[in-house]
Amino acid sequence: MSGLSGTKADDFINAARARGEAAVKDKQPRLTRLETAFRHAALKRRFQDERRRSGRMSRSAE
Numbered sequence: 001m002s003g004l005s006g007t008k009a010d011d012f013i014n015a016a017r018a019r020g021e022a023a024v025k026d027k028q029p030r031l032t033r034l035e036t037a038f039r040h041a042a043l044k045r046r047f048q049d050e051r052r053r054s055g056r057m058s059r060s061a062e
Helices: 008-025 033-061
Strands: none
Touching: 008 033
């Protein structure tokens, strides 16, 4: 979806995704609902990746 451009909806969604993912490090960002959803998804993805990495490291140490 990163290459989509042309319609107003696609541009709006891409901008919301970029703003939501950029606000991951902020404590209490002021975002729209759509931007908040993208921020939440990015946080969830980041925590899942960290959990997978730590799980692999603990298994390899055994």
